[in-house]
Every structure is written in C-alpha cells, then in structure tokens.
Amino acid sequence: MSSAAAFIVGLREHIDDLAATIQLQELLLCDLKEEQRRARKHLNSFVDPMARLPVELLSEIFTLCVSGVARPRINCCEAPMSLLQVCQSWRDVALAIPNLWTRLRVEGLPCRDEFVDMCTAWIGRAKGKPISLSLSGVLNISRNVRRLLDVCGRQLHELSLELQDQGLLDQRIDLQGATFPSLRTLVLKSASRITPICTPKDSVELLRAAPALSECYFHGMRYSRIGFGEGYISPLTHTSLTTLHLGHPEDADVEISKNSAVVLKYLTLPALRDLLVTELDISESETISFFTRSSPPLYRLELIIKEHTASMNWGPGTLAQCLQVIPTLEELRVSGPGCASALLVLMINERILPNLRHLTLWPCSPQRADYALVLALLRSRSTVESFKFMLGSSWPHDEDVFALRELADGRGIDIHVGPFGINYIDLRIKLISVIWDHTNLEWQRFVVWGAWTHSVF
Template sequence: MSSAAAFVAGLREHIHELTDTIRFQEHLLCDLKEEQRRARKQLNSFVDPMARLPVELLSEIFTLCVSGISRSRINCCEAPMSLLQVCQSWRDVALAIPNLWTRLEVEGLPCSDEFVDMCTAWVGRAKGKPLALSLSGVLNISRNVRQLLDVCGQQLHELSLELQDQGLLDRRIDLQGATFPSLRTLILTSASRTPICTPKDSVELLRAAPALLECHFRGMRYSRIGFGEGYISPLTHTYLTTLHLGQPEDADAEISKNSAVVLKYLTLPALRDLLVTELDISESEAISFFTRSSPPLYRLELIIKEHTASMNWGPGTLAQCLQVIPTLRELRVSGPGCASALLVLMINERILPNLRHVTVWPSSPQRADYALVLALLSSRSTLESFKFILDNSWPHDEDVFALRELADSRGIDIHVGPFGINYIDLSRCKNAG
C-alpha cells in the first residue's frame, strides 16, 4: 500500500473513532441532563411548597386558573400557557389536563403557518374534548382560517366569529364544503356598517352544522349584490332550539340592525327561543314560517321598528303570528302602535293559553290605556309577570291602587313605567310617607 493510501485510511479510521467518541459523549450528556433534572426536581420538592403538592391537587389549582376565563389565548403571560413556563413538572401536569385546552381565542389570525401550528398543538392538548373556538378581528387569511377550522374537526362544539369591515364573509373565510358535525353553538357577530353576508351564507352555515342547538346572528347586514334568492335551497333544521337575530340590549343602536330574511328559507320544528330585531319579511312570509315550523316555541321577542310598516307589519299581522304558536310562555314585544292591539288580543285567554310572562314596550310616546292593562291582568289567571315599559304615562291613583291590589292578591310581578322605575313602587313609597 502506498504511503498516500495509508494516510487516507488512517484519517478515515480516526474520523470513525471521533464519531464514536462524540456519540458516547452525547449519550453521556443526555444522561447527565436527565440526572440534573431529577436533582432539581428533588431540590424543589424540599425548598418549594408548591412542588410538594400532590398531582391531583395541582391539577385542581390549574383548572381553577382558567375557570374564570371565558376564552384562553396563545399568550405566554396568561393561563394556561403561563403554566408551561414555570418548571418541567408544572409543564407535565398542565399538558396532561385536557380541560385546560378546551377554549381558544384568536384575535386577528396571523399569516404565518407557525401560528397555525401552535393552534394545532393547542387543539391536540384537548385530547378530543369538546372545543370552543373564537376568531375575531381581521380574518382575511381564508386559507389559515379554514385550516384551523378543519383542525378542530369533530371537537368543535362552540364557534364564535366576530367580523369587521372586510367585505363579504365568503371572500374571507372559505367555507365551501365545510362541515361542523358536532357544533352546538354558533355566534356570528358583525361590527361592520356595511353588509358582510348574503342570506345564503347564513343558511349554508346552518346547513353545515346539522347538530346545532343555539345560533346567534348579531349586527348582521345582508347583501343582495350578485345574489339570486332562487339559488337558496330551503333548510329544515331539526335540532335548533335557540335562534337570536340580534341583541335585545342594543335594540336602539344602529349596529344592532339584523335581518329576518333567513326565516323565509328555514323550517325549525324544534325552536323554543326566537329573537328578531329587524322584521324585513312580509306578513305572509312570517305567518308561513310559524305555520310550517309549528315549533314548541317557549320564548318570543320581536322588535318592530318604524319602517317595517312597509312590509305590512302591524298589530293584525302580529296577532295572526301569535295565534299559530299556542305553546308560548314568554312574550316580549317592542314597537310603535303595538301596545293597544296586543293587549286587546291577549285579554282572550284562549289565545296563548300557556302565557306566563309579558313585556310590552311601545317605544314611542303614547298614553297608556290602563283599562286594557287591568282587563288583561284580570283575565289571565296564570300570568306571573307583566311589564309595561313607558316613559311618560304616570297612572292615576285609582289605576295604581287596582294594579297594586292585583300584584298583592295574585302574586303577579307588575312593572309599569320606564326601565328601572316602577310607578307602582313609587306610589307605595309616597303613600307610606
């Protein structure tokens, strides 16, 4: 063998020896690091009282850390992420508790795939538990939004989308072919003063969630641009029990505008709770919805605004709608000119025979007809509460006395006056003084 060949062979043998030595040292280093971790854990168990807590008690403490948080964010300064930063034992315990990872809030989904990977890891830690996901802010990265929704898959039980001014929903979130088989609660909120949906978008969202029980569409404005109503396939949803098309607490705010147009395409035979703050369907369409659904409706809240008169919505229409839902127990109606006709209707106890709670809010200056109020309360032996929200209609003393007598003798909760002020209670105080 030549000297050159021998030199090359020697170098190769030396490299192999170094490689083996490095591998041995790496294993040794790993063993040392593991021994160091065990030693630190033992030290902590002596000097740190928290480290001596049983795993079961520590798990309960961790659970309490997130119990008061409606939504958890991917933030190292907040629970549950902050629990991973303390020590290895805390990290191990936190990762072993699925309930810490069942709620996730994402505000403005970042463009990076790394963030989606972090969300995916979060979902994996829930280990198949029902998951609540909230997406808000700028959601214009449709690929990442859809990817995150698909990652949640069967675990997704609650979905909240809070949208801002960015154009129509289907241009921001690709929901084509999406399915949410386990979804129970859907909340879609718009902070936009321009349309963000078509009626078809809302109907298709409901179609994609066949097990949905509760749905809230808040502040929606529907666009009809490039939209043919004939393309909407009617939907019968057999599980939906709660449908809120608006927010009652913001009934006067411009942002609370909603649309009942989706009711034209829906049949909801299980519906028990309905709120509508923008009646933009005709009399016949409204009656048709209640008739074909024939729901066991328990609670109904309608806010009838001035311009709905153009849709033939008036006291007569309201009366016809109420007569086809005899199961109703709680009724709240707000709107100009509805009070007297509604009171006359309800004096007949054969209409809405199960009614227990009534709130009437005329929402316009008018003198209350207390004779009708007394007639209603006298005829409804099963009524438990009655609220007549008026701003400037102080009752006469004889009316107050009669109302107070009814309240005391029948145990009815009666409120007459503005929100927060009950003329009956004020009269009690005045007489007592």
Template sequence: MTMVQQELRKQLDELSSAIEAQRLVLDHLINQRSHVQRQLNNFLDPMALLPLELQSKIFLECLCHAEEDVIVQRPDPKAAPMLLLGICQLWRDIALSTPELWNHLRMESSPARPNDPQFFEIWLKRSQSFPLALTLEGSSVLAKDVQGLVDGCGDRVETLTLLLTTIPTRGSHILREPFPSLEKLKIEFTDVRGFDIRDWMYLLKTSPTLTHLSFSGSFSVRETMADSTAPFTLPALRELHFPDYSPYSRVNATRILKYITLPALETLHIRCNANSENGSGELLDFLTRSSPPLRSLFINSSMWPSDIISSLEYLRIIPSLTDLSLVANDLISVLEMLPRAPDFLPNLRDLTCYPVSFLRPGDYEIVVRMLDVRPLKSFRLKMMDPSAAFGNAAPSWDPTPSEDIIRELRRSRDSGVSVHVSAGEQIFV
C-alpha cells in the same frame, strides 16, 4: 520546549480537568438540590395537597370570561393558561394535564400578518380530544394558515364564533370543511355594504348538530331578493338570536328566516328593522313552515307598519309560548286580546312589554283587566324615562298610573303575580 514548560503545561491540564470534574459534581448537586426543593415545595404548597381534579378546576377559573360566560382565549404569555406554565414545575404539570385549559382558542386572521401554525398546533395538541371552542376574527376571506388549522380540527369544534370585517369573494365559502359536531355558532359581520346570504348556506347546511345560532350582519338586498334557494332544515336548532341594533341600522340578518326551517326551535330573539319590508309576513311564513315548539320569544317589531291583524297572526300560531317579551306599535291590541280570547297564547306565563309610546289612562285599565283574567306568573311593563323623552316621544299627558290603577296592580301582585310597572328609573309597582 524546556522541561519546566512541559511540567507547567501538564499541571495546567490536570488543574483544568479537576475543575471540570468539580463543575460536574457541582452541577449534579445543584440539580439534586432543585429536585429536593421541588419535593419540599410540593409538601408546602397548598395546591399540592388538593386532588388533581380540584387543582384543574381552580386553573380553569383563571381563564378570561366575557359576557354569557364565554371564554375569550387569546394566546398571551401574561395570561392563563400560558402564564401558569412558568410559575413552578407543579403548576406546569397541572396545566399540561388539564386539556380543558387549551380547548378554547381565539385567532386573528389577516393575510398580511400570518399566524404561527406550529404554535397553534401545539396549543391544540394540549387540548387532546376535548371538544373545541374557536373564535376567528378578521377578514372573512380567512388566511390560509387559519383555514389549514381549522380544516385539521373541524370535527372537534363544538362552539364557533366568527367576527368578520370584509366582504368575501363572491361564491367562496367562509370555511371549507364541515363541522359535524358544531352546536353553537355566533356570526358577526360588520361590513355595512352587505354580503350574499348564499355564502353562508354551506356552513349552516354542514352543521347538522347545531343547537344555538346568533346571527348579525347585513345581507345584500338585491342578491337576496333574486335568490330562489329553497328553505332547508336545521333539525336540532333550539335557540336563534338576532341581536339588537339601532332602529335604523342597515342590519337585516332576519332575512335568513326565508331560507331555514327550524322544527325544534324553543327560543327566538328577533329585531325587525325598517329594512324588513314584509317583516310580519316573513316571520309568519317561517313559523308556519317550521311549526316549532316555541317557548320563549323576544320580538321588537316597532319598525313594522302598524298592522294589528298580521301582528297578532304570528302570535296565534305559537300556542306553546310561555315567555313573551314584546316591543311593538300595537302592544295594547295584544293586551286586549289576552283576556278576550282564551285560545290566544293559552300557555303564556311571563309577559314583558316595552311600549313604543307612553300608556294613557285607558291603556292601564286594559292592563288591569288582562291581569284579572289571565293567570300569569309575572308581568313587566317598562316604559322610557319621561324626563329623557324629547321631540315626538314627549307625552302630552302624564304617563303616571292613577292611584286606583296602582292599587289594582298591587292587588294582582298580592294575589301571587310578580308585577313590575316603571318609566325609566321611576318604579310605580
């Protein structure tokens, strides 16, 4: 190698070293500029001028809400909270320092499509020690990755929603671990073949702090009728809902009333369908056994056989009731009893009636008499739309109240009672 070549190589090395040194200086200057720019942005960004508590509340409003103000939180990079991480460093810092953004989580369970447990562990770690609200949907035989995740945080779960689609293996528990802090539980089971009620007893029995329960699904009638399990007590449960379905649906979730005692129950929303062979009897047994301080009752017993005595009997044993919404074949018998018996629902203040058929002129007179005698705060009478009625539902008489009846109803309204009488979109009072 000649002297010229050696010199050229030496110059090349020196230039490369100088370029690398300048690149390091440039990188340092770029980082410094980014740092100063972030500081300037913090002064210019209105968010930076707000207290951290207010910043966090604004971010919480970005979460997706469903009905009843329930947060529906799937991990989605295009939605909050994950979207907030990529806006700027300030927003990222706010999001990561707001554990309430991360304590709602919705997971889909499928053995064929396992979830990434590390991702969900990071998500739940960001929630710190805050109470959790979990929604699990998919197969009722929850995949192992979901089971493992729930097992690790079960003591923090306060709200649990199960949206399940298939029948579990006989004798298996839906979730293995107890939920000592669980307060709200919603269960929807969509498989029409029904499932064994005993598979759910473990989950309820290991949730002593449960205050709200919503249950819809179809139990296996054969297995349920053969079961001799004694009723157990949920001492803190205050609200129990069995959501509405079509009248002839196979859903018979109300059979769970045979297995539970609820001494603290204040609100009951129940629909008894044609599958309830002894609906009024089961309800009567449940209320007698529980003796709850029931305040609000919505009951649709229109599919029960017309039995005035048994239908009124379950109302007699809940004198604490203040709010009653009633769909029933024997609705008029209830309205007749109210003015006749002062000890029948003595604390009733709000009454809403949904007649199965249209009222006749004599029925309206019963309504007026009831309003004259009972000191209600509000009365609602909501009939179906006559123009939409068909078949057996079509009335052979005009269901519109007479002018005299409307005048009497308005008199009750003017005396301080909130009165509403309607048929479909047509409002009479």
C-alpha cells in the same frame, strides 16, 4: 492491497470509531442531564413549598387560573401559557390537564403560518375534548382561518366570529365544503356600521354546515342584497336548532337595526324554542309560513317592530295571526310603536297563547297606557306570572294602582309599569303611604318631594 487503499480503509474505520464514541458520549450526556433534572427537582422539594404540592392539588390550582377567563389567548404572560414557563414539573402538569386547553381566543389571525401551528399545538393539548374557539379582528387571511377551523375538526363545539369592515364573509373565510359536525353554539358578530357582512346565503350555509347546532346568535349583521333571489338559496330544514337570535335585545333602542329576518324565508326549524328578531323585513304571510311549516315548540319570542316595517304589510292586528300559529308560547316580548294596545285587546281572549306566563310590551314611544285593558288582560289570564309595560310618560291613577297592587298581592303576579329600573306602581304606593302615615307632619316637605319625583320621571 495498495497502500492508498489501506489508508482509505483505515480512515473509514477511524471515522466509524469516532461516530460510535460520539454516540456513546451523547447517551452519557443525556443521562447526566436527566440526573441533573432529578437533582434540581429533589432540591426544589426541600426549598420550594409549591414543589411539594400533590399533583392533584396543583392541577386544581391550574384549573382555577383559567376558570375566570372566557377564552384564554396565546400569550406567554397569561395562563395557561404562563404556567409552562415556570419549571419543568409545572410544564408537565399543565400539559397533562386537557381542560386548560379547551378554550382559545385569537384576536386577529396573522399571515404567519407559525401562529396557526401554535394554535394547532394548543388544540392538540386538549386531547380530543370539546373546543371553544373565538376569532376576532382582522380575519382576511382566508386560508389560515379555514386551516384553523379544520384543525379543530370534530372537537369544535363553540365558535365565535367577530368581523371587522372587510367585505363579505365568504370573501374572508373559505367555507366551501366546510363541515362542523359537533358544533353546538355559533356566534357571528359584526363591528361594521355600514359595510355588509354577509348575504342570506352565507347565513343559511353556515347553518347547513353545522347539523348538530343548538344555539345560533347573529348580532349586528348587515346583509348584502346579493343572493336575495328565491331560487338562489336552497331551503334548509334544521332539526337541532333550539335558539335563534337575529339581533340583540339592545337593538330595541335603535331606529334601524343591523339584523334581518330574511333568512327565515329559507329555514324550517321544527325544534325552535327561543326566537329573537330585531328586524321584521319579511311580510306577514312569509312569517306565518315560517311558523306554520316549522310548527316549533316555541317557548320564548321577542319581536322588535320598527316604524318602517309597515312597508312589509305589518301592523298590530296582523301580529295576532302569527301568535295563533304558536300556541306553546310562554314568554312574549314585543317592542314597537302602536303594538301595545292592540296586543292587549287581542290577548284578553285566552284562546290566543293559552300558555302565556310572561309578557313584556315596550312601545318604544311615549303613549298613554290603557290600564283598563291591562287589568282586563291580567284578570282573564290565570297563567300570567309577570307583566311589564315599559312606558316613560304614563303615570297610573290611584284606582289603577290599587287594582294592580291587589292583583300582584292576591295572585303573586310580578307587575312593572314604567321605564327600565323604575316601577311607577311601587313609587305611587310609597307616596300614598307617606300621605297616610304623615298627614299632619311635614306636609309642605312632601309636596316638594312629590313635584320633584314627577319632574324626574
């Protein structure tokens, strides 16, 4: 062997020896670091009382840290992320508690893939438990939104989307082929006052992608008229949905709400028990068709009927035909001008809604209440437990007050007549009792108080 070849062989052997020595030193360094960690932990057990807490108790404390937060955010200053920054033992405990990581709120989804990776790591710590995810703000990065939803996979049980003015839903979130097999609750909110958020097709396809869905809330939605054609949307029979809110009860005070009942034209919901609709923009026949083909065990129904709904052939009398199709109804709330008196007349007949227990009528406009009809209804309905007539300018006469109070006391019915938070019946009873108890005392003072009360209400 030449001297050059021998030199090369020797140099390679020397490199191998150095590599082996480096590997040995690295192992020794790891051992030293582990020894250092154990020593610090041992020291903490003497000088830090928190370090002496049992793991079970520490886990309970960590759980309480996030119990008051609807959905925690990825923020190093907030729990549970802040728990990872204290020490290694706290980090180990926090990462070993799946319930700390089952809820997540993302306020705007950045373009950076690293943020989605952080969300993926968060969801992985839940170790397969059901995930509650909330996305709000700027969600125009369709690829990242879909990627995050896919990461949740079968773990996704609750999903809340709060959308800004950014165009239609399908332009922001790619839902093509999406499936949410374990999703139980869906909330879709809109912060837009003008821009349409989605088409009826978007709403129907969201429901189609979640066959196990039981609760669905569409709040503040504005629908684009794109895709309103009958043949454009494939009808859907959803057998799990029990609660559907097309709007929010606060929309009763809005002249033109931002929700729509048009999706009911394409849905059959045989398990539906709770329905709220704030914009009846479908005809009477289409509504009756929905209830007839669904034949749901409906327990609660709330309808907000606007004045412009008359253009859809809606009226106080036609509502009775819908009510006859849902005899299981126990709780009914109807808001709208002109509906109160007609409903009172109709429901004196016990064959309409025979199981009715709770009735709220909110005319949404000043009108004089017909208390003879109210009394007739309450006397004919042995099942009624509460009755609310939300009026602002219809003060009952004394004889009506006594009759209603007699019903309330005799049958235990909760009766409210007047605006929200003020019951005229209770007020008048209190004033009458003042007259009775103090007829000869401070009469002038009572007259002033009574006049002030009427002027306020």
